[in-house]
Amino acid sequence: MPRFSLIVPCFKVQGFLRECLDSVLGQSFGDFELIAVDDCSPDGCGAILDEYAERDPRVTVLHLPENVGLGRARNAGVPHATGDYLFFLDSDDTFTPGALRAVADRLAESADPDVLVFDYARTYWWGGTRRNVLAHVLAEAGADTFTAAEHPEILDLLMVVWNKVYRREFVAEGGFEFPPGYYEDTPWTFPVMLSARRIATLDRICLNYRQRRQGNILSTTSRKHFDIHDQYERVFAFVAERPELAHWRPYLHRKMGEHCLDILAKPDRLPPGDKAEFFRRTAEMFRRHRPEGAAVDGEAAVLEGSWTGYRLRRQLVGAGRETARRAVQARRAAAGRARTGWASLHTHRPLDENLVVYSASSHRGLLGDPAAVYAMAREIAPQLRGVWVVRDAETAAQLPAGVEHVVVGSRRYLEVTARAKFFVNDVNWPGTLAKRPGSVHIHTHQGTPLKYAGADLRDKPGARLGFDVPQMLRRADRWDHSLVANRHSELVWERAYPCHFGSVRSGSPRNDVLVAGGSSDFRERHGIPADHTVVLYAPTRRDYRRSGHVDRIDLARFAADLGEGHTLVVRLHxxxxxxxxxxxxxxxxxxxxxxxxxxxxxxxxxxxxxADALVTDYSSIMFDYANLDRPVVVHADDWPAFTASRGAYFDITAEPPGHVSRTYRELARLFASGAWRDEESTRLRADFRTRFCEYDDGRAAERVVRTLLLGERLPDAEPPRIPGQPATRNALTSA
Structure with missing residues (x-):
């Protein structure tokens, strides 16, 4: 008996069917049967299914003699199922890699619940991907099983059949089946979810829900949308036959009203001449199924009135929205004029010689090099007033106590940016910020560059999607100083940003704590045993995928292969x-x-x-980590694709900070054999540190504060150097 019976109904999906089937048959978990139902499809679906069945014994094909519709096609597959769990997959959707293994593991962990609800992502025809916006409901449900009454938020998720798996015996005992019609998921999902005694969740995207350019069948304009009434009648009848479910009637009553009104409100669902009839049928059903004593409020309350009243309300709402939109536009314009005037007023005041404005990672808080400079300035130059620019009130609330801040675009922001003498940032300031004569802009960057940046992206259209290179260079024209940690960075930044700044061989301020061997409570906070070897996996994003994310490693397998005494830590870009x-x-x-x-x-x-070791691909985090003189492994399984799409300033596989793996087997072998920390690893790391940790000596932040903010000159006659490096010009002056 297989663990899963996957039922895949097919009708006019020949362009998507192979991708769907491949996503199933290519799963790492193979204990399943696939029952494909050819719903008398007039295209090539039947032939495609037969082809797959010939070469894979797990595939069974049912050819229906006539078209019966999606729901009844699913029903046709159920009697042939022998698995522990039923899995209904639409034939234009796909599984994500590792989905079945994750579902199987979660079922085992939760001791075979009646229903398991998992997450999905919408994948759009133009390449975009968007995760289910209610994914947090799955995480908040926790590890234990529950009923819908115990965690009613589970019913807020999309009430469809394909984001769940069902214990086959539970389905048989409940007599659940799909009715004919347009909205066949409704009278299946509500009865199943309300009847389940044990529901579990899986906070993992297991399915890609394809969003076709022309929408799905429910997006078409048709009288078939009247089917929603019959389907809810089936739901109400199901509840009426089960007294133990009577307490769900108010919820279902409201849900039905909101669902029908949602259909009515969409301009492309019902023919215009049918909308009044649809409203009247919905209102009649709403009144007939109203539970005794139940209050009617919210959006559904409009169903207590007439079609004329509904139309008038819609017109008033529409007019009100338009009036509100115009009012908002007027207020914004007036506020913009006021802000412009306020900023202009302060530009006529002298610069505040002690005012330093900081920002990091597009105003995300105290991070990176700017944070290190800020901390040092507070320590050795308390006369300097540091103000942080943050993106919103939520970010501001996360700042440490006592940190002065302004929200970008606010009047206070305009005031401090008009008066500040110094600006410290690791990305560019907004284009609206005008550089006043006498102000000093210090650009810290975000690490040593391996990937192409700036003007070098001109020949990489995928990497600069949505990135305006000329605009970026105009903003970089405001830089006075560019901080560098090595001569490689100095040469790259001067090429990638052909502007008038000077390079300052300061080192990276954020790396001072690494060079000094600072302390960290990370292990203690996460309960990592003191004797464990911590392996940090930190991949970067991919420009050849619109989402930027590509699973390069099976994390569960890697954690298992590392074995006892190891902890795998993952940090995404x-x-x-x-x-x-x-x-x-x-x-x-x-x-x-x-x-x-x-x-x-x-x-x-x-x-x-x-971390005791770092595994990365092409992330700049390796340049920072090298300061710790600990082992690094570069996993470069897609290096040709990466360099073709993004570009690289040198071949990291030829000049790595440690061993290079090109397959998962090679990566696992490096750790199993201990080679990840052998003499060759040490030699490669030493060469890498000599080249890329050249100016990191633990005093970078102090050097920036004293020389660039205070105008002092440190007594060092030479720039910071790694032992064995030749002497160079003074690090405290701009190139």
Whole structure:
């Protein structure tokens, strides 16, 4: 008996069917049967299914003699299922890699619940990917099983059949089946979810929900949308036959009203001449199923009135929205004029010689090099007033107590940026910020460059998607000083940003703590045993994928292969932190304690100090980590694709900071054999440190504060050097 029976109904999807089937048959978990139902499709679906069945014994094909529709096609596959769990997959959607293994593991962990709800992502025809906006409901449900009554938020998720798996015996005992019609998921999902005694969740994206350019069948204009009434009648009948579910009637009553009104409100669902009839049928049904004593409020309350009243309300709402929109535009214009006037007023005042404005990572808080400079300035130059620019009130609330800040675009922001003598940032300031004569802009960058940046992206259209190179260079024209940690960076920045700044051989301020061997409480906070070897995996984003995320390593397998006495820590690229990348498995693995997710750690130095080894691909984090003189492994399995799409200033596989792996087997072997920390690794790391940690001596932040903010000259006659390096010109002056 297989673990899963996957039922895939097919009708007029020949362009997507192979991708769907390949996503199933290519899963690492193979204990399943695939029952494909050819719903008398007039295109080539039947032939495609037969082709797959011939070469894979797990595939069974049912050819229906006539077209019966999606719901009944699913029903046709159920009697042939022998698996523990039923999995209904639409034939234009796809599984994500590792999805079945993740579902199987979660089912085992939760002791075979009646229903398991997992996450999905919408994938758009133009290449975009968007995770389910209610994914947090899955995480908040926790590890234990529950009923819908115990966690009703589970019903807020999209009420469809394909984001769940169902224990086959539970389905048989409940007699659940799909009715004919347009909205066949409704009378399946509500009865199933309300009846389930044990529901579990999986906070992982297991399915890509394809968003076709012309929408799905429910997006078409048709009288078939009247089917929603019959489907809710089936739901109400199901509840009426089960007294134990009577308490759900008010919820279903409201849900039905809101669902029908949503259909009515969409301009492309119902023929214009049918809208009045649809409203009247909905209102009649709403009144007939209203539970005794139930209050009617919210959006559904309009169904207590007439069609004329509804139309008038819609017109008034529309007019009100237009009036509100114009009012907002007027207020914004007036506020803009006021802000411009306010800023202009302050530009006529002298610069404040002690005012330093800081920002990091597009105003995300106290981070990186600017934070290190700020901390040092507070220590050795208390007369300097440091003000941080943050993007919103939420970010401001996360700042440490006592940190002065302004929100970008506010009047206070305009005031301090008009008066500040110094500006310290690791990305460019907004184009609206005008550089006053006498002000000093210090650009810290965000690490040593391996990937192409700035003007070098002109021949890399994928990497500069949405990136305006001329605008970026106009903003870089405001730089006075560019901080560098090595001569490689100095040459690259002067080429990538052909502007009038001077290069300052200061070292990277954020790396001072690494050079000094600072302390970190990361292990203690995450409960990592003191004797464990901590391996940090820190991949970068990919420009050849629109989402930027590509799973290069099976994290669960890597954690297992590292073995006892090891802890795998994962830190995604900051640009992927709020996207679907974590939902592809990282969040669930972290919940289960298989890995530690350090993506949200505000201070990356804490993570680096806790790590005994770094595994990365092409992330600039390797240049920072090299200051710790600890082993690094470069996993370069897609180096040709990466360099073709993004470009690189040198071949990291030829000049690496440690061993290079090009396949997962090579990576696993490096750690299994201990080669990751052998003499060759040490030699490669030493050469790398000599070249790229050239000016990092633990005094970079002090050097920046004293020379660039205070105008002092340190007594050092020579720039900071790694032992064995030849002497160079003074690090305290701009190139």
């Amino acid at each position: 900051p640009s992927l932190a709020s996207g679907p990348a974590r939902g592809m498995g990282l969040a669930e693995l972290a919940r289960r304690g298989i890995v530690i997710d350090a993506t949200d750690e505000a201070h990356v130095a804490d993570v680096l100090l806790a």
